[in-house]
Amino acid sequence: MEAEINLSESLEDYLEAIFNLIKENGSARVTDIARYLEIAASSVNQGLKKLNQEGLISQEKYGPIKLTKSGFKAAEKIYCRHKILYIFFNKTLGVSKKNADQDACSIEHALSEESFSKMVEYLIKNNYIEKKNCAFEMNTEKEEVKMTAEQLMLDKIKVGSKVEVVKIESKGRLKRKLMDMGLNRGAKVEVKGKAPMGDPIEIKVRGYSLSLRRDEAAEILVKEV
Amino acid sequence: MEAEINLSESLEDYLEAIFNLIKENGSARVTDIARYLEIAASSVNQGLKKLNQEGLISQEKYGPIKLTKSGFKAAEKIYCRHKILYIFFNKTLGVSKKNADQDACSIEHALSEESFSKMVEYLIKNNYIEKKNCAFEMNTEKEEVKMTAEQLMLDKIKVGSKVEVVKIESKGRLKRKLMDMGLNRGAKVEVKGKAPMGDPIEIKVRGYSLSLRRDEAAEILVKEV
DNA sequence: GATTAGTTTTAGGTTAACCTAAAAATTGGG
DNA sequence: CCCAATTTTTAGGTTAACCTAAAACTAATC
Numbered sequence A, B: 001m002e003a004e005i006n007l008s009e010s011l012e013d014y015l016e017a018i019f020n021l022i023k024e025n026g027s028a029r030v031t032d033i034a035r036y037l038e039i040a041a042s043s044v045n046q047g048l049k050k051l052n053q054e055g056l057i058s059q060e061k062y063g064p065i066k067l068t069k070s071g072f073k074a075a076e077k078i079y080c081r082h083k084i085l086y087i088f089f090n091k092t093l094g095v096s097k098k099n100a101d102q103d104a105c106s107i108e109h110a111l112s113e114e115s116f117s118k119m120v121e122y123l124i125k126n127n128y129i130e131k132k133n134c135a136f137e138m139n140t141e142k143e144e145v146k147m148t149a150e151q152l153m154l155d156k157i158k159v160g161s162k163v164e165v166v167k168i169e170s171k172g173r174l175k176r177k178l179m180d181m182g183l184n185r186g187a188k189v190e191v192k193g194k195a196p197m198g199d200p201i202e203i204k205v206r207g208y209s210l211s212l213r214r215d216e217a218a219e220i221l222v223k224e225v
Numbered sequence C: 001g002a003t004t005a006g007t008t009t010t011a012g013g014t015t016a017a018c019c020t021a022a023a024a025a026t027t028g029g030g
Numbered sequence D: 001c002c003c004a005a006t007t008t009t010t011a012g013g014t015t016a017a018c019c020t021a022a023a024a025c026t027a028a029t030c
Helices: A009-025 A030-037 A041-053 A069-092 A097-107 A113-125 A172-180 B009-025 B030-037 B041-053 B069-092 B097-107 B113-125 B172-180
Strands: A129-132 A135-138 A162-168 A188-194 A201-205 A208-212 A220-224 B129-132 B135-138 B162-168 B188-194 B201-205 B208-212 B220-224
Touching (some): A030 A041, A069 A113, A097 B113, A113 A129, A113 B097, A162 A172, B009 B030, B009 B041, B009 B069, B069 B097, B069 B113, B113 B129
Antiparallel strands (some): A129 A135, A188 A201, A201 A208, B129 B135, B162 B220, B188 B201, B201 B208
C-alpha cells in the first residue's frame, strides 16, 4: 500500500527518540537524542545522516532536526507499536512498567504485522484502546495520548494561546534581532492577534507588545505550555 | 542463581539450531546448521568457535559437534522460550503458525524474564501448558514435546530397542573396523543384549549378529527410530 | 589405495553500529 | 564584538556477524 522504507533497528530507534523528544520538548537536538539513547553524540550524527538520505528528516549542518512528512508518519508508526506493546505487556500480562517498556523497545522492530494487529484486536476487545482511523488513540489511565509531535512555529499558533520559545531557527542578523526582542529560549509568548492575511502578528513577550512579520514568526520554534 | 553466560543473539541462534538438529537427526553438522539458519558454512564455523570458547559445545577439528552439559542447558532454555512464545502467539492470539514461529525467533532473545514468566503463568492458567519441574512440558495438540536432545551413543541404548546409526566418531583403524562391520550411516541396529558389566554388547546389524566392546559402542552415535 | 564428491576450515573482505578525540560552529554573557 | 562553554561535526578507529573463494580434510566408491 505504502512506499515501505526498510529501516534498521537503530535507525528506527533514532526516529522514535526524535519523535518523543519533539513531543516533550518541542525539539530534538543531537545531544538530547544521544542522552535519550545513551550513545555518543557522534553516533547519533551518523544515524541522522542516514535518516536524511532516506528523506525522513531534514537537517542542514548545525541546523535543527525536523521530521519530514514521511519521517513523521514512520515515527508515529513506531511510536504506536511501542505503545501497543507496552499496554499489552503491562495491562494484560501484568508486567512491570519498566520491563514492559524495555521489552516493547526491543520487540517493536521485529514483530510481524500480523502479531501486532492481533494484539490490537485483543486490546480493543478488552477495551484497553479504541480504534480511530488508521492510528490508535490510547485511553488507558484516563490519559489521552495525543499523536502530534510536529514542530510548531510561531506563525501557526492560534490567537489567544500561550506558548514557550524553544529555538530560533534563523541565523545571523535576523536571529540577533529576534533575540534582542526577548525571544530567547524559554521565553513565554502570548499571541494577541493577527492581521487579516496573518501578517503582521501581534505578540506579547516579557510584558512587551511586539509585532512580527509572518516570515519572522515562522522562524521561531515554540511548544505548547 | 546460575552462572549466567551472556550470549549474543546469533550465538543463541546457533545453539538453538544445534539443539533442534540433534533432536531431529541425532547430530548437527556444520552444513546442517548453515542450511537451517540460511547462512554460509564458514560463518557457522566461526560461531562454533565462540561457542567452544564459552564451553557450550565441544568440538575438535573436523569432529562432530557435541553439546556440553551447560550448552545443553542453555539451548534447552532458548528452546523453551521459543516454544512458549510460539504457543502464546499461535494459540492465544491466533497468529498464523508461520508468523508465530518467526516472531518467536526474533523475540526469544530479547524478552525480559518477567514478561516471559508472565506469559507462562497465563498459558498455565489457560491450560495450554503444564508446569513440570523447572522446564515445561507442552501438551498442545496432544503432542508431548520431549525435552531431550542429548546425543545418544550406542552403549547407552537399552536392550531390545532399535536405533539408527548417525555417525561413527572415532577415526582411523577403529572407524574402518566398525564400518566394515556394516555400521554405516543409516544402518539399523538392534541391541540384543549386554553382559553384566555392560561389556561386551550384543547387537544385530543388517541381519548379522555382532559383539562390540563398550568403548567401541561409545563411539557410535545413534538416534531413536 | 586412488579418485571424486562433499564437508570443514582458513584467509581475507564487507558492512552496520558503535566508539574516542579533536576540530568547527553556535550560544550566551560581559 | 569577543570569549568561554556547549553543541555539532569530522576523522579515524573497533567489533560482531556476515560473506566468497580456496585450501584441507573426510567419506565412499572403484
